[in-house]
Amino acid sequence: MNVSKRSDIAPFYAMEILKSANEMADDGATIMHMEAGEPGSGAPAKVLQAAHAALDNCQLGYTESEGDPVLRARIARHYQDYYGQTVAPNQIAVTMGSSGGLLLAFLAAFDVGDRIAMAEPSYPAYRNTLSALGLEVVGLPAGPETRFQPTVDLLKQVDEPVHGLIVASPSNPTGTMIPRAEFEALANYCDDQGIRIISDEIYHGITYGEPAETVLAYSNSAIIANGFSKYFAMTGWRLGWIIVPPDLVRPIERLAQNMFISPPTLAQHAAIAAFDCREELDRNVARYAKNREILQRALPEAGFGDLAPCDGAFYVYADVTQLTNDSENFCREMLKATGVAATPGIDFDTKRGNHYVRFSFAADGATVERAAAALIGWLQPK
Numbered sequence: 001m002n003v004s005k006r007s008d009i010a011p012f013y014a015m016e017i018l019k020s021a022n023e024m025a026d027d028g029a030t031i032m033h034m035e036a037g038e039p040g041s042g043a044p045a046k047v048l049q050a051a052h053a054a055l056d057n058c059q060l061g062y063t064e065s066e067g068d069p070v071l072r073a074r075i076a077r078h079y080q081d082y083y084g085q086t087v088a089p090n091q092i093a094v095t096m097g098s099s100g101g102l103l104l105a106f107l108a109a110f111d112v113g114d115r116i117a118m119a120e121p122s123y124p125a126y127r128n129t130l131s132a133l134g135l136e137v138v139g140l141p142a143g144p145e146t147r148f149q150p151t152v153d154l155l156k157q158v159d160e161p162v163h164g165l166i167v168a169s170p171s172n173p174t175g176t177m178i179p180r181a182e183f184e185a186l187a188n189y190c191d192d193q194g195i196r197i198i199s200d201e202i203y204h205g206i207t208y209g210e211p212a213e214t215v216l217a218y219s220n221s222a223i224i225a226n227g228f229s230k231y232f233a234m235t236g237w238r239l240g241w242i243i244v245p246p247d248l249v250r251p252i253e254r255l256a257q258n259m260f261i262s263p264p265t266l267a268q269h270a271a272i273a274a275f276d277c278r279e280e281l282d283r284n285v286a287r288y289a290k291n292r293e294i295l296q297r298a299l300p301e302a303g304f305g306d307l308a309p310c311d312g313a314f315y316v317y318a319d320v321t322q323l324t325n326d327s328e329n330f331c332r333e334m335l336k337a338t339g340v341a342a343t344p345g346i347d348f349d350t351k352r353g354n355h356y357v358r359f360s361f362a363a364d365g366a367t368v369e370r371a372a373a374a375l376i377g378w379l380q381p382k
């Protein structure tokens, strides 16, 4: 029987390392998980209370395909309160994680064969989902000189026109942000050229200096993807949202009706409370900030090369050129020798990824401290 060519996409190496780490843990090894981008804490207390109340009092049937109107209105209020941006609730669609939102956005905005640009390195699901949908990925080789982010200059160097640009600020895997002036220039250039921006804003709320700016400030035609998995620490609840310009409201509605019927109802009831948990969630961010400092001190001491300037998110993207030219093998050896699980750069950058490793520091402080000591002990034995 036929197996589709479209499903022949790369694996997510972070998950392959996770599997090996779990096998080692089953055999009794102590593992320090720094491969997955998952908050170490669970959902905030008020979210759990709201979920219990919904279980007791609600029927939990389907909602409208674009989501519960109360949640959509609450998300719209969040944009007013947090960014000072007015968003019409009908331009917001609640989705199955931001992953579901990105899928709907790609389907609504692009046709088979369209060319979509993104920085290399980028979150691997962009590349792999686009290629499964029959779209062409155009990698913009972005290094430390542009904070690993796309720029107008990089876009201008592409020889054939592109139809879309994905940006993420802060980014996964580097945590870097696009400077405001460059973000505005990118949005203006893309609007002029008819290039649709998809701005993945899932790491907003987790920043260590300037807060992140939404693309809504610069563009009327961009799509925003965001969700409850990172700042709101609700990964397993599988809830996100997209904000789309008026021309995409109806296409998104039709696609969501047919592909998902509706996003998870229990999670939607609970998520309404998430926006009122800022104090608890900001304590998580303070913990990430401490973990970030631990790694920024320990990784150079262990012998890792340059670290990307991590402005936000919970990742350190470390240059390992001096240590290996095969980042996957390096991660496997590091896991065996130290119990530290990290993700090889080949997940994020098919060309230069062998020279990088990504460490997630969303875990608790004690785990990050132990990992730091283990790496120094492994690479700098006394």
Ligand SMILES: Cc1ncc(COP(=O)(O)O)c(C=O)c1O
Pocket: 037, 096, 097, 098, 099, 100, 123, 168, 171, 172, 200, 202, 226, 227, 228, 229, 235, 238, 239, 240
């Ligand atoms: C940059 C980025 N976008 C999107 C996602 C998907 O998150 P979710 O589907 O849980 O909202 C992730 C998850 O790690 C991510 O790192």
